[in-house]
Amino acid sequence: xxxxxxxxxxxxxxxxxxxxxxxxxxxxxxxxxxxxxxxxxxxxxxxxxxxxxxxxxxxxxxxxxxxxxxxxxxxxxxxxxxxxxxxxxxxxxxxxxxxxxxxxxxxxxxxxx
Amino acid sequence: xxxxxxxxxxxxxxxxxxxxxxxxxxxxxxxxxxxxxxxxxxxxxxxxxxxxxxxxxxxxxxxxxxxxxxxxxxxxxxxxxxxxxxxxxxxxxxxxxxxxxxxxxxxxxx
Numbered sequence: 357x358x359x360x361x362x363x364x365x366x367x368x369x370x371x372x373x374x375x376x377x378x379x380x381x382x383x384x385x386x387x388x389x390x391x392x393x394x395x396x397x398x399x400x401x402x403x404x405x406x407x408x409x410x411x412x413x414x415x416x417x418x419x420x421x422x423x424x425x426x427x428x429x430x431x432x433x434x435x436x437x438x439x440x441x442x443x444x445x446x447x448x449x450x451x452x453x454x455x456x457x458x459x460x461x462x463x464x465x466x467x468x469x
Numbered sequence: 470x471x472x473x474x475x476x477x478x479x480x481x482x483x484x485x486x487x488x489x490x491x492x493x494x495x496x497x498x499x500x501x502x503x504x505x506x507x508x509x510x511x512x513x514x515x516x517x518x519x520x521x522x523x524x525x526x527x528x529x530x531x532x533x534x535x536x537x538x539x540x541x542x543x544x545x546x547x548x549x550x551x552x553x554x555x556x557x558x559x560x561x562x563x564x565x566x567x568x569x570x571x572x573x574x575x576x577x578x579x
Contacts, residue, residue: 387566398473398559398570399512444511448566455500455519457568461511 360388360445360460368466375432377463379445380425386448388421389457390430393442402443403430437469471495473571475560481577482550490545490574492560500563501543502527503535505556506573512559518543550578 363378379388387406391399405412405421405428412419418431432439442462449456476491494501499520504512504527514527518537532554534546547554555578560571 389566389568391568396573398572399561399568400570401567404566446568455563455566456514456517457502457563458514459504459512461509 360447360458362443362445362460362463364463365461366464366466368468369435371435371437371467371469373435375435375439375465375467377430377443377445377465379428379430379460381428381445381447381460382426383447383449385423386450388419388428389446389448390417390419390428391444391446391459393444393462395441399444404448432465435465435467437467439465440467441465473560473562473569475558475571475574477574478572479575479577481579482547484550484552484578486550488547488550488576490547490558490560490576492543492545492571493541494543494560494562494569494571495541496562496564496569497540498562498564498569499540501537502561502563502568503533503543503545504559504561505529505554506559507556515545515558550576552578554578 360381389404390402393399416433421428442464444462446457446459473494502517503515516535518524558574
């Protein structure tokens with residue numbers, strides 16, 4: 357079953373505005389990752405935050421992680437039309453002899469020029 | 470560097486037919502995965518392989534089989550396709566904690 361659940365399912369904003377997407381998960385994790393998917397394409401890794409980190413930045417991306425609430429947020433600042441895509445959170449858990457990455461259902465972001 | 474390639478790009482298949490989706494990576498990653506993506510359900514893991522010669526079942530393995538004869542190739546076979554297997558299939562590989570995805574195969578089973 358899905359580990360992560362994104363919220364909202366869809367988000368439409370004007371170019372230049374900030375976009376915030378949230379992710380909740382159920383069990384303990386080693387890290388949480390965010391991926392982007394352009395329509396009809398494969399997923400591309402954006403950013404990873406480890407379970408002992410609370411905030412991480414990469415360019416216009418800011419990710420927070422609250423392990424006590426089992427939640428994360430992805431903030432895209434000064435959005436551009438090219439940011440239009442689906443965004444997925446994925447939880448990483450190292451198990452006995454294997455590593456698993458479990459994806460949420462995604463947030464579809466539309467940035468209107 | 471190609472990364473991960475998948476073939477075919479898309480396929481329409483009659484129910485009951487056998488189909489193999491191909492996946493090849495040139496990054497020498499040990500771990501590889503097959504996911505299916507369905508509208509409203511996100512990506513679900515079908516099968517995985519931690520290293521050549523080993524495979525394991527994911528969340529939705531029924532109706533699918535995989536093999537891992539070498540590091541580079543990880544084919545996914547549908548022995549007898551059914552309409553519920555209509556989906557977009559993504560192959561992925563990983564190194565440490567980062568995943569890399571192929572472009573996907575869009576499969577329609579009629």
